[in-house]
Amino acid sequence: MxxxxxxxxxxxxxxxxxxxxxxxxxxxxxxxxxxxxxxxxxxxxxxxxxxxPSADVLAESSTELDTAGIEPGQAVKAIFRKQPLFVRRLTAEEIAEANAVDAASLRDPASLADITKEGHGDMLITMGVCTHLGCVPLGAAEGEVKGEFGGYFCPCHGSHYDTAGRIRKGPAPTNLEVPEYEFTSDTVVKVG
Ligand code: FES
Incomplete structure (x- = not known):
């Protein structure tokens, strides 16, 4: 072969x-x-x-609000840079509740004084965007649930924020974001 x-x-x-x-x-x-x-x-x-960003863009992206009409216990929603902004006047009880907590024990430690401006400790100004995955929490409109800690409640996955906007329960990793802002008069706030 x-x-x-x-x-x-x-x-x-x-x-x-x-x-x-x-x-x-x-x-x-x-x-x-x-x-x-x-x-x-x-x-x-x-x-x-x-x-x-150019100066024009920066100027356009700030928002002015007059807080004079916001009663204690009331909140309003505004829009800042295309995202919801919560502006809330705290009641004396809500302030006391926020101050009764040991800030150091919190997931994202901050006192109410850290979050608000001096002389305006009753004005809580935060973004209305849950720090978990970005849903808009409830609690800024009349009749909405405010969660177990009396602040805001995110219905997407159950994050509870307290009366200082601090995360107290649920998956959100940090407190509601506080945008840059300043009071330009007793009642007018310039955000951004
Ligand atoms: S987006 Fe708010 S809890 Fe998940």
Whole structure:
């Protein structure tokens, strides 16, 4: 019986270490660098423009509110940078409740004085955005449930915030965010 010797499939292209192989590898490298270079530029431009908003944009993104009409125990919802903002005048009992808690024992330690402005300890100004996954908590409108700690309650996964907007129970990791703001008069607040 005659022996057969395996032979190479000569129909397939063969890549060698010769001149053609080197050229092909160079092309692949150059193509990869170019693609990265183009992508890098394209993503950097919007990033830089986001990081440095113009003065016009900054001015437009602040909000002024007159708190004079907000009664103790009442809250209003406003919009700040396209997100809900809660502005609430605390009652004496709500202030006492917030101050009765040992701030150091909380998940996100903060006292009511840390969260509010000096001389305006009854005005609680926070974003109305749950710090878990971003739902809008209840408690800023009349008749809405305020949760077990009398502040705000997020119905999405059950986060309870107290009367200082601090997380007390549920999955939210931090207190409601306090935006930058200042009182420009006894009652007018400029947020942002
Ligand atoms: S988004 Fe509020 S508890 Fe999950």
């Amino acid at each position: 005659a022996e057969t010797t395996p032979t190479a499939d000569t129909s397939a292209p063969v890549m060698t270490d010769g001149e053609d192989g080197v050229r092909r590898r160079d092309f692949i490298n150059i193509a990869a660098v170019s693609a990265f270079g183009v992508g890098g530029v394209a993503t950097l431009v919007p990033l830089i423009s986001q990081m440095a």
